[in-house]
Amino acid sequence: MENTIKQITVNALRDLYQTEITPEQVKLEPTNSDFKGDFTLLTFPFLRFSKKNPEQTAQELGLYLVQNITEIEQFNVVKGFLNLEISPSYWVNKLVEVNCNVASSTHQKVMVEYSSPNTNKPLHLGHVRNNLLGYSVAEILKKSGNEVYKINLINDRGIHICKSMLAWQLFGNNETPESANMKGDHLVGKYYVIFDKAYKTEVAELVNQGKAQEQAEKQAPLILEAQEMLRKWENGDAEVIQLWKTMNEWVYAGFELTYKALGVDFDRFYYESNTYQLGKDNIEEGLANGVFYRKPDQSVWIDLTEDGLDHKLVLRSDGTSVYITQDIGTALLKYQDYHCDKSIYVVGNEQDYHFKVLFLILKKLGYNWSNGCYHLSYGMVDLPSGKMKSREGTVVDADDLIAEMIETAKVKTEELGKTEGLSEEEKQQLFRMLGLGALKFYMLKVDPQKRMLFNPQESIDFQGDTGPFAQYAFARITSMLKAAKQLNQEIAFKSVEVSSSEIALIKTLYNYQLEVEKAAQAYSPAIIAHYALELAKAFNRVYNDVPFLREKDDSKRSFRLFLASKTADIIQDALSLLGIDCPERM
RNA sequence: GGUCUCGUAGCUCAGUUGGAUAGAGCAACAGAUUUCUAAUCUGUGGGUCAGGGGUUCGAAUCCCUUCGGGAUCACCA
Numbered sequence: 001m002e003n004t005i006k007q008i009t010v011n012a013l014r015d016l017y018q019t020e021i022t023p024e025q026v027k028l029e030p031t032n033s034d035f036k037g038d039f040t041l042l043t044f045p046f047l048r049f050s051k052k053n054p055e056q057t058a059q060e061l062g063l064y065l066v067q068n069i070t071e072i073e074q075f076n077v078v079k080g081f082l083n084l085e086i087s088p089s090y091w092v093n094k095l096v097e098v099n100c101n102v103a104s105s106t107h108q109k110v111m112v113e114y115s116s117p118n119t120n121k122p123l124h125l126g127h128v129r130n131n132l133l134g135y136s137v138a139e140i141l142k143k144s145g146n147e148v149y150k151i152n153l154i155n156d157r158g159i160h161i162c163k164s165m166l167a168w169q170l171f172g173n174n175e176t177p178e179s180a181n182m183k184g185d186h187l188v189g190k191y192y193v194i195f196d197k198a199y200k201t202e203v204a205e206l207v208n209q210g211k212a213q214e215q216a217e218k219q220a221p222l223i224l225e226a227q228e229m230l231r232k233w234e235n236g237d238a239e240v241i242q243l244w245k246t247m248n249e250w251v252y253a254g255f256e257l258t259y260k261a262l263g264v265d266f267d268r269f270y271y272e273s274n275t276y277q278l279g280k281d282n283i284e285e286g287l288a289n290g291v292f293y294r295k296p297d298q299s300v301w302i303d304l305t306e307d308g309l310d311h312k313l314v315l316r317s318d319g320t321s322v323y324i325t326q327d328i329g330t331a332l333l334k335y336q337d338y339h340c341d342k343s344i345y346v347v348g349n350e351q352d353y354h355f356k357v358l359f360l361i362l363k364k365l366g367y368n369w370s371n372g373c374y375h376l377s378y379g380m381v382d383l384p385s386g387k388m389k390s391r392e393g394t395v396v397d398a399d400d401l402i403a404e405m406i407e408t409a410k411v412k413t414e415e416l417g418k419t420e421g422l423s424e425e426e427k428q429q430l431f432r433m434l435g436l437g438a439l440k441f442y443m444l445k446v447d448p449q450k451r452m453l454f455n456p457q458e459s460i461d462f463q464g465d466t467g468p469f470a471q472y473a474f475a476r477i478t479s480m481l482k483a484a485k486q487l488n489q490e491i492a493f494k495s496v497e498v499s500s501s502e503i504a505l506i507k508t509l510y511n512y513q514l515e516v517e518k519a520a521q522a523y524s525p526a527i528i529a530h531y532a533l534e535l536a537k538a539f540n541r542v543y544n545d546v547p548f549l550r551e552k553d554d555s556k557r558s559f560r561l562f563l564a565s566k567t568a569d570i571i572q573d574a575l576s577l578l579g580i581d582c583p584e585r586m
Numbered sequence: 587g588g589u590c591u592c593g594u595a596g597c598u599c600a601g602u603u604g605g606a607u608a609g610a611g612c613a614a615c616a617g618a619u620u621u622c623u624a625a626u627c628u629g630u631g632g633g634u635c636a637g638g639g640g641u642u643c644g645a646a647u648c649c650c651u652u653c654g655g656g657a658u659c660a661c662c663a
Binding site: 027029032034035040042044045047054078079080081118155158159160272297299308309310313315316317318320322323326348349350351352353354356377379380382387412413416418434445446447449450451452453455458461462463464465466468469471472473475476479480483484518526530533534537540541543544545547548549550551585586 | 588589590591592597598599600602603605606607610611612618621622623624625626627628643644655656657658659660661662663
């Protein structure tokens, strides 16, 4: 319809004002809900052609459009805005076209790398945002017609890992996840904290003995020992490697449980311990080609000042690799393995500079595919008390958080007496759907790029702009349709008269595909979240407005049940893009 | 200090390629159910879109500037 209106407007300008324009120049928008109409045509840009005032111009165009487009019943003019009113039957018939399939123009191979944890600590709130975002963006891209691979790049090597290992060696007494009855990632994290504590004590002692803070931090025996361990690791020391393997396995087992609880998944894992060597090889190549240069101390750098950045180190003077060395290697390996058109990195915005540098280096190395690399940079998660700081113990643990959400769902659901007749297993399933629905929705409804505040009290709210709000609309419809079937009521499309709230709902349903495309283009689950809310609201309004099961008119009842079932389909589909499941009753 | 980024109602957030009187939710207050799930719906109050300047028919949106918050600028990752 939009295209028709635009095309006819082009004709109108030709016939009325002897002016040629393209359909793209026609500004057409959905009419603001405060005004009467479905589409609004902006006449301001045409004034110089009509040489008349906005009202007159709008009048003339309105008359022309009504005469030439049968679906347009009436129009009204407010200032320079031409509001076009489409016949209700047009919208009613549109409902037939509504479905969950998104016919997409793009068919690309896309890789989404997300989660990417370090193996020295359990996952926390920040990781939760990352995981939910990555999963959802991947699902949205899939929905809009792309071939998507979800990748998790595990940072399994480096000094931080050695800290946990060393602390375990010194203070662990051979403790294992089994003996401690603790998830493996939490156990390893515990030793990371123990290291940090002991290290600080050492530093404080050295400072007391008169050393400068900075010097003390570098000379504390524990840090020296950890560094020694890292060297041993790089040299393949059997004992260190064995310990490293064992402790990493503990962590992986722990992560797996968390991922499962969150409902996120991956097509493939990469490990930095496998990719850093490839990066190093590439540096050597680039060195030969003059992309990099070597300083007298043997460290290797790249000059990015021409591009407004700085000189950047890519290899230490002792020949070992740094963070970006590994990332060059990983990028290369990922491309070799998949040849994706696009490669998306879901990483926090504190690394904006790093990715700017990385992509630029890849380009300078001559990899054209680096044009398809994109850093999906998301904002940090703050707490009402301020920033999360591990040192101050204000970090919100992912496992705790999930458990609390489910527990809250349980309490609230039982308070409302909604569990009657459910088996124990069904109950657990319901609490999980609701708790995670609330959590996921809360985190995904905010624009990814923006910093967000995590308010524990609000996150477990089940009213208003929340996941459970949308889930509730689905549950209501599902149980209604169930009742309809028991009553042998027909659920089918009929050409009937509809109320304005029903038209509003149909329009919203019809917009689904557009919204998915928009979300895919912007890499933004927030767009889907807001859409799902809008849809649930539009349905709730109809539900309060007109009867469904009790409608006396058979055709109308059939139609409304059909409308409801379409709504349920779309709500479920939209929420699934956010990783949220819908319960059939709640 | 250099670079990047953000600033919208008491709080949390929306706001399409610049378009009408800047919108939701929470919180506050007032209503709706002999009726299909009230985890719902309807209404009221609440704004110098951080301040200032510019571009134009028209700016929360684009440009400049000031102020304020955050990030980053490591032979850490």
